[in-house]
Amino acid sequence: NAGVTQTPKFQVLKTGQSMTLQCAQDMNHNSMYWYRQDPGMGLRLIYYSASEGTTDKGEVPNGYNVSRLNKREFSLRLESAAPSQTSVYFCASSESAGIAGEQFFGPGTRLTVL
């Protein structure tokens, strides 16, 4: 099992460019999440999908869109990148969105916006 995979691992964008971060999990989990990690701020939830076909905003959704393509895949799109979106992005999945569920994390995507 690969667990949670993310592509790309690194990306540099210019202000105003768009891109999509891809995430896939092979654990048959129902719920998936996108976080951003910034120094001294821990992880903050951007969007999550409790189950296939549903998505909800997290703490910091502005400037992002998501698509739950199927049960395995959950993508994050930046329509017009800004320097404030320079961060490390993590995708995670869990068996369900129940509050006691362990989340499994991917290796992250390091994004720099110039």
Place this chain on the structure above:
Amino acid sequence: AQSVTQLDSQVPVFEEAPVELRCNYSSSVSVYLFWYVQYPNQGLQLLLKYLSGSTLVKGINGFEAEFNKSQTSFHLRKPSVHISDTAEYFCALSGSARQLTFGSGTQLTVLP
């Protein structure tokens, strides 16, 4: 609203010494508490979790944590650390919302 405070951003400690990483939380409802570890250039992985029952929880790699409801704390401890424990540690809670709220992290550096 719920929040997690990790009181120390950096904790240096010598190899084979004990360590405690502190975590306090705030929530108006009952919570579940977690500790995750992040090794350099990797994603997070679960160390241990408190759901209910015994307030002393044991996790992987010899770590344990104690849930203290009256002090709203969930401190992480290890009696003897190794160089390989060098990593960033995150405390997190899950309350009424179906989301995890993370603390800002504590960088543990084990010195030879």
